[in-house]
Amino acid sequence: MHAPNEQIAERVTPLIRRVIAPNPGAFTYKGTCSYVVGAGKVAIIDPGPDNPRHVGALLRAIEGEKLVCILVTHTHRDHSPAARALKKATGAKIMGCARYAPRTDIRVAEPGLDASHDMAHAPDVVMREGDRVELGSATIEALETPGHTQNHLCFALLEEKALFTGDHIMGWSTTVVAPPDGSMIDYMASIERLRRRHDEIYWPGHGDPVRDPSRYLRALAHHRRTREAAILQRLEAGDDTIAAMVARIYENVDRRLHGAAALNVLAHLEDLVARELVASDRPLSLTGRYSLK
Template sequence: MRTETSRAAAERIAPLTRRALAPNPGPFTYTGTCSYIVGSGDVAIIDPGPDDPRHIEALLATISGERLRYVLVTHTHRDHSPAARVLKEATGATIAGCAPYAPCDSSSVGGPNLDAAHDLAYAPDIVLDDGAELAIGDISLLAVATPGHTANHLCFALAKEGALFTGDHVMAWATTVIAPPDGSMRDYLTSVERLLKRDDLIYWPAHGGPVRDPPRFLRALIHHRRAREAAILRRLEAGDETIAEIVAHIYEGVDKRLHPAAAMTALAHLEDLIARGLVDCAGQPVLEARYWRRSV
């Protein structure tokens, strides 16, 4: 019998795919983490979500009578991977997907220690390299390396449905936060360009609804990032010298709870602009540094 705190059963969104929503809505998770159950009989769960008993119970109820072969993880943020080990203990499934988080020296960024955002207890049985395939019954899932949001980020492709499970790499509801040193704007845009060369028909992100025209959406995403980059350069030319000043101007009117994330993404843009010789800074590129447009 389901308890009062149980989540509703997962919804079927495609012949081979069901989606269950974790009860963790917020400014960075939108309506919550989307966990995807792929296959029939023998199944995989992609991005099992947080270690929340209500969500885990809903996932186990959804696959009752089926065999959970794999729990797949796109990246190790704590809203994505912690439920993996609970599901493994309950079912004997294999945890596969991204590599464990490799801590960075966040003092080089000057911001908060980013380790707290990651699931440091994540211990996959199999780390999937780019292009690795896993067979689940009569279907297979392909790992697609997409570093940028995090250094260890993966997407998973289900060729039988023309679907790509994009984690936090591409989302329809919001742009992805890029937080150095683990996140990299250069890597992120390279990963987006790589997806443009694929022929996926639909994206299923870990937060929010699907992207139904991937090529068009990706081109708009690249345009948005380049427009944000141009806005940063304009603010430097106008006399802004700090990330705080830049964010106050560019993100005016945006929920201030999102400004810390905006500051990290601005830092990621500035790192890329410095590497390309368009911007200089005093010392290391950190949140508190002083920046200026380089003379050309």
């Protein structure tokens, strides 16, 4: 019998168990989804925040098994900090994404979500495209997917044609892309990479699984193109600031999310300026003025 409010590992496939962290919110939905992958020898993907309840739930989920590694998709603080507590408890290696590092090709004079990174993240092994973890019952392969963050990885579970998508693809909302670390140029390129794959299901860092990835990716790409068109329309109508554009484009969206919406608009503008469709009166920022070229 489980204690009240005790987190339970839910078996969602023969090789995957999911534990949802108790960190619900406007940007995390019901909480960060952590995944236990394999049987006997296991990996944990996206251990989540360093919350004792959550760490305890993950440790209970793997009782009697060997934790081979802790895999992290990216270093936002709702995904990576618990890796250190799990390593201390089990001795497992922290693997996956690299440490956060500021972009060197900086074009945006704005902090974005960079302060949201887990600056103490210290991976034992940085994984690159095609690197694999062999668990006996399961094979996990890394896929580089920059965009939401520059260090973002997805992880493919080859035996189930499944992809753990972190925050690159979410099951409840579109992904925030916030310059300077986030890049709409890189994000859209990563979406196109996924469209060339043949994964049958996505397990995101937040929200429910995506069971028709091909259709979902088409919808995401269409959404981003529609948002870009809306920005160009607002510029043509004379809205030359991000604040003015957000007020019109996101007028039916919860105002608590307008800050994130502004960063998404900035990401689109960075792309549009790079493509020489839009001009800016200063280095790209939330307070700049923009015009059509």
